[in-house]
Amino acid sequence: MQGQSRLAVSGGGDISSGSEGEHEAVIRELTRGRQLTARLRDEALRALRGQGQAEATAAFILQEVSRAFTVCINIMGSPARAPPPPPETPARLSPTATELLVPRRNREDSIPREQTVTSSPHYDGYQWRKYGQKRITKTQFPRCYYRCSFHRERNCRATKQVQQCSGGDPPQYLVMYFNDHTCDTAASWEPEAAASAANPAAAMMDLSGAAGGLVARLQGARGVQEEHERQVLVSSLACVLGAQQFAHHSPPDAAGGITSGASAAAVNVPPQRARTRDAPAPATAPAAASAPVVDDAAAEMPRLDVDVVGLDVMDYGVTGELCFGESYGLPDGGGLPF
DNA sequence: GGCATTTGACCCCT
């Protein structure tokens, strides 16, 4: 499979000796998987538009897959796991001076790198901090301005704007991204990702392959001290893939809601506000909050407070606040179904 | 007290 082969290529040398290269390769593959998922989600939603439950189910599943990748990326990007950073350049040591010289706006900054319409505008894998909100003339809803949470400490210039464009159920939001992330989770669209998006089925196969290859690598590549983190990571992926099967066999209930059982995929956000310095609390939810429906099967699955219909749960601290693995009560290794 | 969000004001661009 393409994803697997790419993983193999990227780590084709001595895995045990090339920890930094491997680390980068894992992050790269995870990022790519997330990108593919985002594209696949767009394609699927476009294809399933107006099909009610099918649309909602597809949106949710792909959202969870995307989030799982985000969790993994954050784990791999955490200080404990990341390889020693390269020596900082003088310019890197004085970002504020650079920032002062950068004009507040330029023509290029006003052009969105990416633009999507989604019911869950905050699940894009990055951590954002709101810095402004403004009513836009001739529009019904205000526009919210976010910048990357690593704006200061990593001089990441990525920003995004979120504006509700319909008051439907779920409400739809126009999300515009500006500038590329220069933090460690930065990524840009790869040509093959775009190509894969033209064929959603192939993209999903590619995605699955990448995930499988990733797990295999993670299971064999790390030392004892990282065993726990690896298990957590594997558990996260296992939960996601398991939940896909679960969701496949247990479609949303008759009321049309997506059950939290299917949401067992990803992460467990504490009921209290989950906020860290780099992961601020949810912004004021533009959409009405509604508790997810819990069915019987869900009782056997870990709970997840999840944004299914566009609830604003952005910016929770993935690495610091989310609990998986142990909190899932998973057996060692996460009880991988594969 | 620290931190994130809110919101009015300021500034830039068209």
Place this chain on the structure above:
DNA sequence: AGGGGTCAAATGCC
């Protein structure tokens, strides 16, 4: 000149 983007003080929450 008006609209839109950003700043920063005020506010709220823990």
